[in-house]
Amino acid sequence: MxxxxxxxxxxxxxxxxxxxxxxxxxxxxxxxxxxxxxxxxxxxxxxxxxxxxxxxxxxxxxxxxxxxxxxxxxxxxxxxxxxxxxxxxxxxxxxxxxxxxxxKPLAAEVAWTDYEVQVLGQGSLAQAVQAFTGAEEVHFLKKSKSSTKLVNAKPLVRDVRVEDNRLRAVLSSSEPVFFRPDEFLALLGGLSGEEYQADYVVRKELYLRAESLMAPLD
Amino acid sequence: MIPKEIERLLPQVTKPARYIGGEINAVRKDRGADQVRVALAFPDTYEVGMSHLGLKILYKVINDLPYAAAERVFAPWVDMAAKMNAAKVKLYALESFSPIDEFDLVGFTLQYELSYTNILLMLDLSGIPLLAKDRGEQHPLIIAGGPTAYNVEPLADVLDAVVLGEGEEVVVEIIQAVQKGKADGSTRKEMLERLTGVKGVYVPSLYEPLYHEDATWRGLKRKLPHLPEIVEKRVVAELSPNYIPTAPVLPYTEIIHDRVLLEIFRGCARGCRFCQAGMTYRPVREFSTHTLVLAAQAAIRNTGYEEVSLSSLSTMDHSGIETLVRELVDKLSCEGVNISLPSLRVDSFSVQLAAEVARVRKSGITLAPEAGSQRLRDVINKQVTAEGLLASLQGAKRLGFKSVKLYFMLGLPTETKHDLDEMLGLIARAAAILPVAVSVSSFVPKPHTPFQWEPQAAMQVLEERQQYLRERLRRDRRVKFVYHDASTSFLEAVFSRGDRRLGKVLIAAYRLGCKFDAWGEHFRYDLWMEAFAEVGLDPTWYANRERHPAEQFPWEHLSPGVTREFLLAEKEKAGLAMLTLDCAAGTCVDCGVCPALAVGTVTERGRGQ
CATH class of the missing domain: 3.30.70.580 (Pseudouridine synthase I, catalytic domain, N-terminal subdomain)
Structure with missing residues (x-):
């Protein structure tokens, strides 16, 4: 079973x-x-x-x-x-x-992760998120152990909003790009010209590889 | 929740799971106004301290009291200690994250001499003055107990009170005394005087040490007339099943003994003459098979562990060991639980039993002949023969074991090159049967043993003998040879028979940066020698001096019940290579414990009769 x-x-x-x-x-x-x-x-x-x-x-x-x-x-x-x-x-x-x-193992089916990030010093965070949402393409440098390459972040973010002064974002967590919340935060900082620091990060939900967002128990 | 100032440090240190608490079976009590709060402090890392049975027992006993709460605190590793210092975060207990200096009692366990600087480190990190005399009404009482409490004088200036012997009953009496003191608004001084009325408690500051002109110990002068001249250990006459910690705290990070530790009996009366535990934990008291099987089942249910380790000073000596092991295997193996036997006696029966419980892989067995020649084994009363050892190894090989680990000691009293050559011969004969890993430690003469009068062999001699063995074993591919650093054994020998003057050396060494001395990478022999020089004491006077039979010792006011006459008689028999048999087998050897403490041997076999 x-x-x-x-x-x-x-x-x-x-x-x-x-x-x-x-x-x-x-x-x-x-x-x-x-x-x-x-x-x-x-x-x-x-x-x-x-x-x-x-x-x-x-x-x-x-x-x-x-x-x-x-x-x-x-x-x-x-x-x-x-x-x-x-x-x-x-x-x-x-x-x-x-x-x-x-x-398939659940690990192989998970494609998206919903994070909540409590951000320190986030005055302009909402504007940064707006800028990100409005843009066609937003590139960032993705570093891995062996290489650094320029990647478009837009398709890696499925949903993003600022909620009670916290950042909520559904980010890609499967191949080819595993997008970490700290990378996303750095990218948003780049858009507003500020430096955001995460006080803490919470993983709120995982979603399967599917058209609509579907949690494993849905 | 972890307080912010602590959480901030966690990403910066190794193994942060050591510092977060929140484990399964951890007990978090609501704080009552008259609750006595006890911090159980283990002066080593989380992984070491969490493996300690005594901590599990006291944690349960205290938390079972409605009017008291026990929490745990360990020595933070050097990286965390540095971060805490820099961020001015005080040492805290893992259940409530309360700073240690807010507790009523802080109870340190004294497991080995080389952990003493960590006691100072933990007090320092707590903002508690290192010396008892500098503490005020706002500070907790600093209490300690455990094996090296029997020779606690080097810590006398640091500790407010010391407890001798088994803690299950006395800890409750101490807590009750403290509760009464709190209710009466007693001062610290009054509280300590009250504690002297609890049997087994020694308050060092109420005694003044006296020395002879040649610096040897003359005795203690009592500062109050009603104080006991000799403090006797506490012993639990019959071990109650209620004391067995069947719901131990389950760590997240892997600890040294990550399994159920099932204590099957206490005490050991084999009478090995070098062994302090063999003298101080007498008499033998066994738990019954029935009790142990129920306890093991409960512990497995409460933890999810897959292994039960049968713990004691000499596990195979439980009078019902065969039935016990069979029943445990019978009741637990269906749940995928392994039974392990940590130390084996050198005989075929033990090997047979070990093979039965090793269900899947029979990797290796560990045997401890301790000395290489029959003469020297007789001197130390280790009743093992070369033939017995080799027969056990033959048996082990037949049963499928792949290797054997042999433990020896160097520098035992009367040891000569001849004994080393015999050791080499024995190792060669063993290696012809199975691959051998030889581990050699250095003999440390311990107080309250027949060898308390003996000098430790000079460090240089120990090192020469290590090299002598190494040279001769190097080319034998069937033998792996490791030996323990002689300088740590030397320091252990100094402190194990130390007097109160060594307290100054301890403080000086800590100030110079000594801590985690039991961890090879942190042991700083040079700093220790600097500390001795600074205080003006000669460590070799403590470690390498032969004592006159009439000399008084700075540990004789702390009694485990075994008499000086018995120890002297044993010392003489050692000189004649004469054996003394185990009293649990029948005949009383007149060590003095049972009449002095009104207790007796309790065995399963005896109960059945």
Whole structure:
């Protein structure tokens, strides 16, 4: 039985690494006594993957886990157990859906990430966003380990607005360009001639590769 | 929520998950007006401290009290300590992020002498004066306990109070005394005097040390008439299942022992003459198989761990070990839980049992013959023979183990080149059976052991012997050889039998920049020697001097219950290479613990009869 599960983590847990997060979910499922499926082989490990890794320091209200169970479990039992083991912890369980066994890993289907960025010193942020929305093309230098190239940011931003003094943006998080919120913020700074600094970044939602924005549990 | 000023530092340091708290099973209590707040402080990194069983036990015992709350605090790594200093962020506890100096009690654990400078580092980062005499009414009481509390004089100027022995019961009495003191509006001085009424508590500032003209210890002068002359350790007569931490805090970042630590018994009466724990944790008290199986199941349910490690001073000596291991495997293996046996006794039975529990991969086993020759093993009362060791290795090979790790000590009393040659012979015979990794440490004479009168071999001698072995093992491809730095063992020897005057050296070394001394990359032998010179004390006088049998020691007012007569008799038997048998097997060896403390050996086998 294959499942996609959604959790939120409290802001306190922004500083645990991807590997630590993975282990935390694994132990959470063990405490919930889920019948986990294990890979075959010399050193069996649970068939469990996180949808999208995040830089250390980002908060997450949308952690997705792609999980295989060795035997079917009634959905009501699953929900009850996951709610029980997350009670009074820094994790909240937000929902689950069953998916077909042969579907691609969730990580391969995620294409967009919705971020909320609390910006320090953001007087002109709304104008910068307006300038970005109005422009035909906005280029920036995308740096990777091996190269630096000029990339048009317009197709990498699906939705952007300033909301209660916070920047909300849905950015591309799949090949060919993974657009990080700090890169977007630097680009906006370039448009207004100011320097914006993120106080904190929250991942609000992930969206699948599709025509309209669709979250994994939609 | 993590306070902003702390969160700002996290992106700038390694392993920030050490500093965020918020773990599963962490206990966050609402603050009551008359609540006693205790910071349990471990003077080493998060990964080391979180692996410590004693911390888990006290955390549970205190948080089970409705009128008290325990939080955890560890030594921040050097990068974080520097950032905190620069940003003027005070050291805080992981549950509430409250600064340590807001607590009523700060309880340090004393696990090893080389962690003492970290105690100073943690006090300093908390804005708490390093010396007890400089603290005021607004400061917490700084208390400490643990193995090296039995020779605590070097820390006497730093600590307000010291607790001897097992903490489960005494910690509750201390908290109650503090609660009463708070309610009465007692001063700090009154509070400490009140604490002297709690059995097992030593308040160093109420005693004045006296020395002979030759600088040896003469004794303590009590400043108040009612103070105990000798403070005796606390011991829990029968271990209650209620003390087992079945819901330990589950770390996010990987710690040293990232598994369930199941203490299966306390104490060890094998009587190895170099071993302090073997003397100070007496008598042996076992948990029953029934209790342990229930506790292991609960701990697995509460953590999601995949491994239970059976912990004790000598795990194979639990009188019901076979039944225990079988039942644990039986009850837990279906949930994908492994059982691990950390230390093995040198015999075929132990190897057999280890093979049974190692379900998938049988990588290696660890055995500790400690000394190379039969004569020297008899001197230290390590009841192991070369034949026994080799038979165990044959068995291990047959059962599928791939390698063996052997632990030895260098510089044991009466050791000669001849013993080293025999060690080499033994290693060669072992290597003919399985690949061997040899690990050699240096003997540190410990207080409250039969070897407390012995000199530590001079550092130069230890280093020569290390090289002697290295030269001869270098070309053997079946043998890997590692040895511990002799200078850290030397410093350990100084502080383990130190007196109160060493407190000044400790402060001086810290001021010179010493911290994390147990971490090779931070150990600064040169700075330590500078500190000794500055204070005008000779470290070799403490480490390398043979004591006269009649000499009084600066730890004899702190009693684990084992008598001086027993230790002297054992010292003499060591000289004659005579053995003393384990009392748990039947005959009392007259060490003095049971009558002095009104306790007795408790074994599963004994219970069944």
């Amino acid at each position: 294959r499942l996609w599960l959604k959790f939120a983590r409290s802001a306190q847990l922004a500083y645990i690494s991807h590997l630590d997060t993975h282990r935390a979910y694994y132990r959470l499922f063990r405490r919930a006594n889920l019948p986990l499926a294990f890979s075959q082989g010399f050193n069996p490990h649970p068939i469990l993957s996180l949808a999208s890794p995040m830089p250390l320091g980002y908060r997450s209200e949308a952690d997705y886990v792609d999980l295989c169970l060795a035997e079917p479990l009634a959905m009501s039992h699953l929900l009850e157990r996951l709610q029980r083991v997350t009670l009074q912890t820094e994790f909240s369980f937000l929902g689950a859906r069953m998916v077909k066994a042969d579907r």
